[in-house]
Amino acid sequence: MTDSTPVPLGATAPGGIPDQPDPAGGVGRAGRRLAGEVAFAVVSAALGVYAIIGAGFIRVPPGSASVLGPRAFPYAVGVLLVAASVAVVVQIARGRRGVPDDGEDVDPDAPTDWLTVAKLVAIFLSQLVLIEWAGWPIAVAVVFAGAAIVLGARRCWMALLIGLGLGLVTQLVFGAWLGLSLPAGPLLDWIPIFHG
Amino acid sequence: MDSLTALLEGFATALQPQYLLIALFGVFIGTAVGVLPGIGPAMTVALLLPLTYTLDPTGALILFAGIYYGGMYGGSTTSILLNTPGESASIVTALEGNRMAKAGRGAAALATAAIGSFVAGTIATVLLTFLAPGIAKLAVQLGPADYFALIVVAFLTVGALLGSSIPRGLVSLGLGLMLGLVGTEVLSGQQRYTLGVPSLADGIDVVLIAVGLFALGETLYVASRLRHGPVRVIPVTRGWRSWLTRDDVRRSWKPWLRGTAIGFPIGTIPAGGADVATFLSYATERRLAKGRARAQFGRGAIEGVAGPESANNAAAAGVLVPLLTLGLPTTATAAIIISAFQSYGIRPGPLLFETQSGLVWALIASLYIGNVLLLVLNLPLVGMWVKVLRIPRPYLYAGILAFAGLGAYALHFNVFDTLTLLVVGIVGFLMRRYGYPVAPMVVGGILGPMAEEQLRKSMAISQGDLAYLIHSPFAIAAYTTLAVIIVTGIWLKRRKARLEASPTLVPTGAIAAVDRVDAPADSAARDRE
DSSP: OGGGTHHHHHHHHHHOSOSSSOTTHHHHHHHHHHHHHHHHHHHHHHHHHHHHHHHHTSOOOTTOTTSOOTTHHHHHHHHHHHHHHHHHHHHHHTTOOOOOOOOTTBOTTOOOOHHHHHHHHHHHHHHHHHHHHTOHHHHHHHHHHHHHHHTTOSOHHHHHHHHHHHHHHHIIIIIIISOOOOOOOTTTTTSHHHHO | OHHHHHHHHHHHHHTSHHHHHHHHHHHHHHHHHHHSTTOOHHHHHHHHGGGGTTSOHHHHHHHHHHHHHHHHHHHHHHHHHBOOTTOOTTOTHHHHHHHHIIIIIHHHHHHHHHHHHHHHHHHHHHHHHHHHHHHHHHHHTOOHHHHHHHHHHHHHHHHHHSSSSHHHHHHHHHHHHHHHHOEEOTTTOOEESOTTOGGGGGOOOHHHHHHIIIIIHHHHHHHHTBOOSOOOBOOOOOSSTTTOOHHHHHHHHHHHHHHHHHHHHHHHTTSSTHHHHHHHHHHHHHHHOOHHHHHHTTSOOTHHHHHHHHHHHHHHHHHHHHHHHHOOOOSHHHHHHHHHHHHTTOOOSTTHHHHTHHHHHHHHHHHHHHHHHHHHHHTTTHHHHHHHHTSOHHHHHHHHHHHHHHHHHHHHSOHHHHHHHHHHHHHHHHHHHTTOOSHHHHHHHHHHHHHHHHHHHHHHHHTTOGGGGGOSHHHHHHHHHHHHHHHHHHHHHHHHHHHHHSTTSOOSSOHHHHHHHHHHHHHHHHHHO
16 A cells, blocks of 8 residues: 555656646646556556565465465455456557546646645645644644645635634644544643643 | 334434434534535545544434435535536536526525425435335345355445446455455454554554545645636525425426435445436436426426435435445445444444344434434525635635544544555545546445455355355345346446437536536526526
8 A cells, every 4th residue: 555655656756847838738748647547557556466465475374274264355356456457558558548537626627736736745744743743733724724825825824824723623622622632732732721 | 113113212312402403513514514615425424524433322323314414415505506617517416506506596496406305315214214124134144145245246336337437446446455455364363464564453444545535635636626716606596485486396396206216226226326316317307308398408407406416315315225234335425434333333234223223213313303404404504505615715625634634633643544544645636637436445445354254254154165155045136136237337327428428418528618508598598587
């Protein structure tokens, strides 16, 4: 599962520069899309291979020879993944491409903006550190404000203010009232109601 | 009759003030989140999961019932009122509802959707009440091989029928099964595919898979192609009188009933859930329309809202039949509900009606209550939903990210879950971009471990004889049905593709085309009135 991360992130790199300035923009974009589509199928197939190889390393307890052991199901999953991924690659080669999802807020004509995606991923990663170091309210404020600004919020201070408000409200509702143990963080821990 | 007494007892529980309040809150928050654009019922249920963590099981399930029905219903308001060209065709209500709203008949569209949802939801819940105990009784006699057959049916129908092509659905299913493999193997106690990470020893929580794929994946995907500029919401005229005229009711009641008749059975079989049901209902209404209504189809026919919306809610109740009686989730939303059950140590399945009878009947009673509350809340609160629709998109998606983070962290209060969520989210983003359906992955993640368990039980009984898997008449029937479902499903999808491509419907992909067609449609509708 973690195996699949390097490739998606790697795929971010070539597309990281926004798509427009390239004089052959249309062709380059379509080419990258095709490459990405094939890469996703190939990584899925690789995951299947990993499932099959990994299954070989699962210890089979002695005395269970006649019964289905702990390897059989992983083998089946691996074979399914490999077979289905190969079928997708064959479909792509025959010209049956994937249709990107529609949505109410999706602009059907916009090119994929990898930079925004990378920024959002980076902002979300900040939670790994911030939740435990700075506390839940601040971690939420950073994620909310950061994401809103990246997505084009007009006023930065507004985004920060709402983010901080959201962090405090969720801390109060979920931490203090519903009793989930969200860390309030060093800044707020001395206030009894936040301590939960 | 037994079930009637049990149901009354369920009502006695669900009508207690604190549970009634919980139901009200669930319906309200479910609708509010479901109304948010880009958030489907699965994401609504996944995002609101942390709310239930500290309630007692009865309260949590009642809250869930409210959120589920509210989330299912909320989407119709969005598709009727949100003025987005290039709208996804999967929300069939948008086809006619959006056009009605543009012609100034938004209130009527909302009203027929709300009343249709109520009628369909109530009839379907009655059917659930009387069918479920019987099915559960039959299901008690099923052996592991039969269960395995049922799970295979669910896998293949969900995998093969959702999404644009069969291999893509199966890849998605395979990725979910792969995630389901991670963790400690039950019989020998050894770890599989954990890469030595101790936090993975307990496996990957389905909540992470669902929230990652739906909330995070969807947000990243929308962010990658965000529509900038102001949000255009179609205004709704106020006042009770303009909601439904006598003529509207006359044209709506048959579609309500037909939608229910189509939606409930489709919900109960694993055939893609509400999407297929709404589409079928729309196609039926279009074919049956005569005279003036026929001319209106494609420009705002009320039948095209009333039918699919009823089918949608009837299917939502239908999905609960296999969920409660067999423990089989047939949609992504159902998969999330099952994981919520499991977090309370409740295992949905045939024994549920015996071991947790009070709980189940309280849940079913709260479905009736939820339906009434939906009707009571929704019409008067339209003004509020419109405000919700106007939330500037940067804040909306930033908020979804924040709540997704909450859902992940609140599972075990461990940031490793946050990281897992992000990885699954990136996979979900790529799947959307490259045209893979995400629902099979969620279903695979939750049913995979169950499938392995049942398969190994069967093999232990038969001493490794594979023929045991098809020894019982039930299993043979299940595999035969599977073949039939897949063949008809593929046929239906071909039809759907043809219908979408047919010229009477406005092609939904192109902004330019929609704008060009809208203008005459609006004036034509006005001329008629």
